[in-house]
Amino acid sequence: MTLILAIESSCDETACAIVRDGKEILSNIVSSQINVHTRYGGVVPEVASRIHVENISTVITEALETAKVTMDDIDAVAFTQGPGLIGSLHVGVQAAKTIAWAYNKPLVPINHMTGHIYANRFVSELEFPMLALVISGGHTQLIWMKDDWTFEEIGTTGDDAIGEAYDKVARVLGLGYPGGPKIDKIAKEGGPHYTLPTPKTANPYDFSFSGLKTAVLQMIQREEKKGNEVSVADTAWCFQETALQSMVKKTVAAVKEYQPKMLVLAGGVAANSRLRVLMEEEMAKVPQTKLVIPPLYCCTDNAAMIGAAGYVAFTHGLFGDFDAAADPGMLMPGEKY
Ligand code: KG4
Ligand code: ZN
Numbered sequence: 202m203t204l205i206l207a208i209e210s211s212c213d214e215t216a217c218a219i220v221r222d223g224k225e226i227l228s229n230i231v232s233s234q235i236n237v238h239t240r241y242g243g244v245v246p247e248v249a250s251r252i253h254v255e256n257i258s259t260v261i262t263e264a265l266e267t268a269k270v271t272m273d274d275i276d277a278v279a280f281t282q283g284p285g286l287i288g289s290l291h292v293g294v295q296a297a298k299t300i301a302w303a304y305n306k307p308l309v310p311i312n313h314m315t316g317h318i319y320a321n322r323f324v325s326e327l328e329f330p331m332l333a334l335v336i337s338g339g340h341t342q343l344i345w346m347k348d349d350w351t352f353e354e355i356g357t358t359g360d361d362a363i364g365e366a367y368d369k370v371a372r373v374l375g376l377g378y379p380g381g382p383k384i385d386k387i388a389k390e391g392g393p394h395y396t397l398p399t400p401k402t403a404n405p406y407d408f409s410f411s412g413l414k415t416a417v418l419q420m421i422q423r424e425e426k427k428g429n430e431v432s433v434a435d436t437a438w439c440f441q442e443t444a445l446q447s448m449v450k451k452t453v454a455a456v457k458e459y460q461p462k463m464l465v466l467a468g469g470v471a472a473n474s475r476l477r478v479l480m481e482e483e484m485a486k487v488p489q490t491k492l493v494i495p496p497l498y499c500c501t502d503n504a505a506m507i508g509a510a511g512y513v514a515f516t517h518g519l520f521g522d523f524d525a526a527a528d529p530g531m532l533m534p535g536e537k538y
Contacts, residue, residue, distance in 0.1 A: 203515060206264065206275045206300070207508035208257075210293030211285025211313045212338070213244045215256040216504035219268035219275075223512025224322045227268035229498070229505040230260045235379065243368070243378050250288030257296045264504070272304040279511025282310040282521070283531025284339065290527035298523055309511045310521035312533050313502075314340055315352070317467035319513060320499040320506035328462040328491065334452050337468030338364035338379075341408045341448070343455050344533070350517055352533040355455060356406030363444060364470045366410035370417050370440050374433050384437045385473050391438030395420055400447050406455050413443055445476050453483045456490050465493045472500035 202221060209216040213234040219227040234252045238244045265271065280297030283290055301308045318333045333344040341363045343356035361369070364381055371380020376387065397416050400409040417440050424431045456464055464484060470476065477494055484492040499506050 203276045203512055204270065204274055205277055205279050205309070205508045205511045205515065206261075206272075207279040207311075207504040207511050208261070208293045208297045209281045209313070209316070209502060209504040209507045210253045210257065210289050210296075211281045211283070212289055212502060213238055213249050214502040215253045215260050215292075216502065217260040217264035218504035218508045219264050219270060220505055220508025220512060223319070223509045226323065226505045226508075227270065228264045229503055230264045230267065231503050232256045232260050239378050242372060244286070246286045246288055249286060250292060253289055253292035257292055261296065261300065272300070272306070275304070275306055277307045277309050277511065277515050277520075279309040279311050279507050279514070281313045281316065281507055282525060283312065283528035285313055285527075285529060287527050287529040290529060294525060294527045298525065302523065307515075308521040308523070308525060309514050309519065310525050311507050311510045311514060312531050313507075314342075314467070314533055316506035316510045318344065318346075318465060319510035320467065320495040320503075321465040321493045322509045323499060323505070324495060325463075325491075325493050327465070330459070330461045331463045331465060332452075332456060332459055332461040332490075333465045333467050334448075334471075335467045336363050336448070336470035338362060338368065340468065341410070343406050343452065345459060345461075350513055350534065352535045354533075354536055355459075356404065356408065356451065358408040358410065359402060360409055360411035361414060363408070363410055363448065364468070366414050366444060367470065369414050370437075373418055373421065374436060376433070376437075381470060381473065384441055385475065387434050388437040388441045388475065391432065391434030391436070393439065393442070394432060394435035395439045397439050397443045399443060406451055408448060408451065410444060413440065441475055445473070445479055449476070449479050449483055452480075453487065456484070456487055461490055463491045463493060466495065469501040471495060472497050
């Protein structure tokens with residue numbers, strides 16, 4: 202049995218979890234700063250770092266207490282090294298190094314995006330080759346994983362990440378931050394009232410959302426100029442449907458070409474209710490590839506997912522040392538620019 206203590210602080214959640222064998226969560230404490238950042242319409246990096254400093258010790262203590270374990274029981278300390286906000290990451294990195302040094306435990310540095318992918322271990326054993334659709338506030342990637350812990354990017358966004366597009370459209374519609382869950386909710390009351398352009402890209406597995414975001418903005422301005430009231434629900438529905446249909450179509454095309462054993466969704470946008478339905482409908486037509494979607498509680502940022510990836514890195518002997526520093530632009534292992 203391997204017990205990992207995992208720390209995550211890459212953006213606006215201060216989190217610590219205790220995970221057994223990379224698939225059983227003994228505790229998963231997340232202290233969210235959303236209420237503070239909502240006032241500013243988005244994450245304020247300096248404010249985020251300060252709140253991480255205030256909360257990090259408490260979430261670590263709480264994670265150990267909830268799991269009913271002590272540091273003596275812990276085999277390794279995994280932590281998010283990047284990508285993310287430098288000041289936010291720094292707090293978690295320092296906490297992990299301090300605790301590993303004080304209790305003489307090995308350190309396991311983890312890329313946040315691999316954490317999102319390995320969160321699927323809480324649902325199912327992963328089967329390779331596997332394709333991962335990684336969709337968050339900063340990333341929109343199709344990652345081909347021939348084997349466990351190998352990562353090859355076959356598609357990415359040329360401009361905005363999908364979560365970023367959700368957040369920006371929500372802001373234009375006056376829905377506030379974070380936009381994803383708000384658009385998800387209000388779109389249920391909308392319908393196909395407006396027409397928006399389908400995103401186009403040169404590489405069939407790449408994504409693009411900035412043109413769609415601009416089209417939403419122009420459509421709103423056009424309607425307002427004509428004196429028409431813009432329906433927030435219909436706009437949300439049309440934006441979401443256009444973005445998701447395009448993303449699902451590309452993903453299913455990649456599944457058909459690469460023929461993985463499994464397709465996993467990963468990242469905050471995987472919490473989207475419409476995406477989950479659409480993906481299930483489309484993947485039912487490709488029964489040879491199993492679809493796995495992480496549970497809602499571990500789609501958005503948390504430390505349990507870092508514990509899941511941390512366990513796999515631990516079994517591969519991928520330890521860090523005390524020189525490890527926050528890496529805001531960190532790439533996945535094997536990922537190139
Ligand atoms: O993975 P995550 O928590 O943080 C990053 O690593 O970026 O993802 C956050 C993103 C935000 O852009 C948020 O608006 C989006 O995930 N998101 C959603 C939903 N819940 C969160 N987007 C669409 N529908 C949702 N239900
Ligand atoms: Zn994330």
